[in-house]
Amino acid sequence: MSNGCDRRTFLKKSLATTAGIGLVGTTGIFAKTKAWATEPANGPMPVRPLGKTGHQVSIFSLGGETTIEMADRHDEAVEIINRALDLGVNYIDTAAWYGNGASELNIGAAIKDRRDEVFLATKSHDYTYDGTMRLVDQSLHRLQTDYIDLYQHHFVGHFGQLEDLQKENSARQAFERLKDEGVIGNIGVTGHSSRILSDALQDYPYDCALITINAAQVVMDDTDQLDRFFEIAKEKEVGVIAMKVANRGRLLEKGLSIRQLLPYTMSYPVSTTIMGISAIPHLEEDVRIASSFEQLSEEEMAEIRAVAQG
Structure with a gap:
């Protein structure tokens, strides 16, 4: 496509053909009001600024893994996503990599009639210009949308190196073109290393950064650089998103509860904390914890850290 208008017009026509345009029905503010009224916390979750994006994000957000990324559990995934939106979750994170595209497909089916209720984030694991352009078109079709609020480089330090993004014809240049065209609203970076993410934030004016934070400090590389990461993020008004709170449930096996692990991560200077959800009761418990944080x-x-690391 030669420009943003052409790309977005093409995508809108394609989406209308394949999915149609639905009605809001019982979703939206009425569903939220009903959900809040029946919840023990009895009200919406607190929100925090998502860096310089201008978005006020709920402190608990939905991750695109676990049930959400399973192609054979589509109906359950859609039900979880709709329930999350009803309960006030307004940020969903996924990736082209999750479930080989199934996560984006499930999310797209759930939000196609509720797109204005969610700040939508996904990722490219291809660090080349052409590869990212192919992936973003796939993601847009799967998500049944013509724009992505936050597009992220997936796992700097694993899928690709920071040096790869500094080269000609890199994914970074693709991101910049997509932002100029209005296809993406903000640019982010993700990873497990505080050092690498700190270097990335110093190297480029990212809007958001997704980082691992949990009490056991597992899947957290270079923890001695965590303070540096938060100092840079604060200075540059970067929205920080935390992930891997319970390390896919492994930390719960140490005798800790989600009522300890989730507030632990939320007590860092993060905008929001994402978690993959396996069942609606787990989602509802997480929202209750966030609402009373x-x-x-x-x-x-x-x-909490002593127990988790022991």
Whole structure:
């Protein structure tokens, strides 16, 4: 496509042909009001600024893994996503890599009539210009949308290196073109290393960064650089998204509960915390915890960390 208008017009026509245009029905503010009224927390979740994006994000958000990425559990995935939106979740994170595209397909089916209710983030694991352009078109079709609020480089340090993004014809240049065309709204970076992500934020004016934060400090590389990461993120007004709170449930096997692990991560200076959900009762519990969240003290965090690391 030669420009943003052509790309977006093409996508809109394609989506209308394959999916049609639905009605809001019982979703939207009426569904949210009903959901809040029946929840123990009895109200919407707190929100925080998502860096310089201008979006006020709920402190708990939905990740695109677990049930959401399973092609053979499509109906359950759609039900979880709709319930999350009803409960006030307004940020969903996924990736082209998750479930070999199934995560995006499930999310697209759920949000096609609720697109204006969610800040939608997905990722490209291809660090080349042409590869990213192919992936973004696939993602847009799967997600049944013509724009992505946050497009992210997936796992700097694994799928690709920071140096790869500094080269000619890199994914970074593709991201910039897509932003100029209005196909994506913001540019982000993800990874497990505080050092690599710190270097990335110093190298480029990213809008958001997705990083691993959990009490056991597992799947967290270069934790000695975590303070540096948060200092740079604050200075540059980067929205920080936390992930891997329970490390796919493994930390729950150590005798800790999600009522400890989720507030622990939320007590860092993050905009929101994403979690993959396997069943609606788990989602509802996470939302209750987020709705009643209170900042943990240094001592409380140290106690949780000691158990998790033991």
